[in-house]
Amino acid sequence: MERCPACRARLGEEETCPRCGCDLGLALQAERQAQRLAAAAIHALAAGDAAQATRHARAALSLKDDAWGRALAGFTASFESRGEEGQTRQAPAWPFLARIWSAS
Numbered sequence: 001m002e003r004c005p006a007c008r009a010r011l012g013e014e015e016t017c018p019r020c021g022c023d024l025g026l027a028l029q030a031e032r033q034a035q036r037l038a039a040a041a042i043h044a045l046a047a048g049d050a051a052q053a054t055r056h057a058r059a060a061l062s063l064k065d066d067a068w069g070r071a072l073a074g075f076t077a078s079f080e081s082r083g084e085e086g087q088t089r090q091a092p093a094w095p096f097l098a099r100i101w102s103a104s
């Protein structure tokens with residue numbers, strides 16, 4: 001989390017906003033859980049389980065809605081809809097990177 005959601009102050013590693021005193025503990029926990037779920041989505045996709053990857057990516061997106069999360073959820077879902085029985089197929093990295101760049 002780069003900025004306080006309450007006052008937009010720039011943040012470091014602290015769990016309390018130095019400007020307004022807002023407790024950021026729960027928000028930071030949600031952000032860390034979203035990162036873990038996004039990593040799990042990538043691992044599931046690499047293991048060939050697009051359905052599980054999509055579930056993880058959507059769970060991550062429900063905790064933190066940002067360009068990266070939307071790109072990951074869209075990417076995993078595209079494998080799920082194209083693949084046979086959730087198995088991934090080899091795909092070039094370029095469309096995935098293009099989505100991230102265009103979303104940011």
Ligand SMILES: [Zn+2]
Pocket residue numbers: 004005006007008009017018019020021022
């Ligand atoms: Zn603040």
